[in-house]
Amino acid sequence: MALRLIAKGAEADLWLDPDWNGRRAVIKRRVEKRYRHREIDRELRRLRTLREAEIIHRAKRAGVPTPVIYQVDPEEATMVMEHIEGRRLRDVVAELSPEERLRIFRMAGLQAGRLHRAGIIHGDLTTSNMILTPNRLVFVDFGLAELSTEEEKRGVDLHLMRRMLQSTHFQYAGELLKAFLEGYREEMGEEADGVFRRMEEIARRGRYVER
Amino acid sequence: MAEPLICLGIESTADNLGVGVATSEGEILANVVSVHVPETGGIHPREAARHHSAVMGEVIAEALEKANIIAGDIDVIAFSQGPGMGPCLRTGATAARAIAHRLGVPLVGVNHCVAHIEIGRLTTGAEDPLTLYVSGGNTIVSGFEGGRYRVFGETLDIAVGNMLDVFAREASLPYPGGPAVEELARGGRRLIRLPYVVKGMDLSFSGLLTAAIRELKSRRWSLEDLCHSLQEHAFAMLGEITERALAHTEKGELLLTGGVAANMRLRSIIRSIAEEHGAEPHYVPKQYATDNGAMISWTGLLAYRSGSTTPLEESYINPKWRLDEVEIPWR
Incomplete structure (x- = not known):
């Protein structure tokens, strides 16, 4: 059966294979970027493919729903994984009831906390990278993820989420961030407070006048 | 048809002092820039500010001459209110306040980052x-x-x-x-x-x-x-x-x-x-890529035409003014 292009991201193309060895699978292929130097391009695609597969596995072990990985090919910068039946959180935010919205963002925060606790930095925490299914919130796209327990990196992770809320879900940014951070703190406990302080500090850093 | 409005804009966020003149029809009549080149090292805010205030008078005079207008033709004064280096911003703001007061015309504080985007939209x-x-x-x-x-x-x-x-x-x-x-x-x-x-x-x-x-x-x-x-x-x-x-x-x-x-x-x-x-x-x-006065004058006009001016008591500079804090009523 024919492959169908389901998403053309900035970094990778996602193909749906309805019958990959009898399964519905997503094939993620990091495409060549002609605008960047060949060596940089090759190295980035190879490393990110490998690292993504590795970290998805670790996230699952930490109790964060992620797709099952079927196959990894670093040289071709290709990964085959389970197809998640659901919708991107980004697209459903406006349709959810206010209570449901808060519940889900709390859950998102809780799962982000689980990642951090397991030493994983997602690197691209956005509502486009969370898929809502009837009973789970699945984190996808660990393409920019890394292993670290540094407070600075955790802070950046949360900062990115906040920035995403402010740019894309600006109507509800305040309440959604609050719910997200509450969930995060529930998982991380007191350690969360340091990360929150770091997040504020990152937002305050002079990005205009430092020369 | 009504005469187009004329705005003089002052840009002084960093090492460039720029004075531009724009009309409400999107014409740039003048765009004069004077660059402060540090003798050693990077930009020293106070040194740059000293340069700006030293050349302010002549740069404004040159802009008026290039635009072929006299001070009395100016309808609005715009200045870059932030983000940028405090001492540099203050120099531009002080000049803008003085001229607006002297001419009895409204003052408009412009966000420097917004101005870079608006001049890009205008010129491309x-x-x-x-x-x-x-x-x-x-x-x-x-x-x-x-x-x-x-x-x-x-x-x-x-x-x-x-x-x-x-x-x-x-x-x-x-x-x-x-x-x-x-x-x-x-x-x-x-x-x-x-x-x-x-x-x-x-x-x-x-x-x-x-x-x-x-x-x-x-x-x-x-x-x-x-x-x-x-x-x-x-x-x-x-x-x-x-x-x-x-x-x-x-x-x-x-x-x-x-x-x-x-x-x-x-x-x-x-x-x-x-x-x-x-x-x-x-x-x-x-000529509109680096910091310049034309972008400030044009953005000042956009703001002014949508009813936004900056009263004297709110014209203090804002060195950390973020791009996404600014309401854009003209779009």
Whole structure:
């Protein structure tokens, strides 16, 4: 059966294979970027493919729903994984009831906390990278993820989420961030407070006048 | 038909003092810039401010002469209120207040980053672009959504232009650093691996700068190869976040603005990304790429025409004024 292009991201193309060895699978292929130097391009695609597969596995072990990985090919910068039946959180935010919205963002925060606790930095925490299914919130796209327990990196992770809320879900940014951070703190406990302080500090850093 | 309104704008966020004259029909009548070149090191805010106040009178006179108007023709005075270096901003703001008061015309405080985007839209004809704004003080990917220029990505530490300038200075290259690095990079062949730091749609240049300076001091590489590698890494990072934001916002136009927009390698990257995503690439013309007064006068007019002025008591400068804090009623 024919492959169908389901998403053309900035970094990778996602193909749906309805019958990959009898399964519905997503094939993620990091495409060549002609605008960047060949060596940089090759190295980035190879490393990110490998690292993504590795970290998805670790996230699952930490109790964060992620797709099952079927196959990894670093040289071709290709990964085959389970197809998640659901919708991107980004697209459903406006349709959810206010209570449901808060519940889900709390859950998102809780799962982000689980990642951090397991030493994983997602690197691209956005509502486009969370898929809502009837009973789970699945984190996808660990393409920019890394292993670290540094407070600075955790802070950046949360900062990115906040920035995403402010740019894309600006109507509800305040309440959604609050719910997200509450969930995060529930998982991380007191350690969360340091990360929150770091997040504020990152937002305050002079990005205009430092020369 | 009513006469077009005329606005004189003063730009003084950093090392450039710019005075521009624009009309409400989008005509730029004058755009005079005086650059403060530090004797050693980077920009010293107080030294730059001293330069600005020393040349303020003559730069304004020259702008009026170029525009072929007299002070009495001015309907609005605009100034860059932030973000930028405090002492520099204060110099421009003080002059703007004095002139507005003397002429009895309204004062409009303009956000410097908004002005870079608006002059880009005016001079390239782009209507609703995703904008990559790159300069010595700023590195921002932004697009208009819900009444404001939202920031989709930005640097977490230093600006790309700052990074190039500091590297150039360490390598004893002539001022300004960006063009010197670009020139040398053309002769580079080998790629030296340097840190590549992208976090979501944000990026960081401080690690890249540190590593590049370390490689420079190791004397293992030719300066051409180092400049080439520095540009390739920095611009690949800019390309990546721009592409991510373009895919995310699905805008049909891509605008490159700010001082680093003059770099031809960066332009070719922007063109390639735009092509890939079916967007139209636009590059702000060179005289409006670096900090200039024309962009302030034009943006001041946009604000004034939508009913926004800055009362004297609210005209204090704001060195940390973020782009996404500004309401944009004219769009």
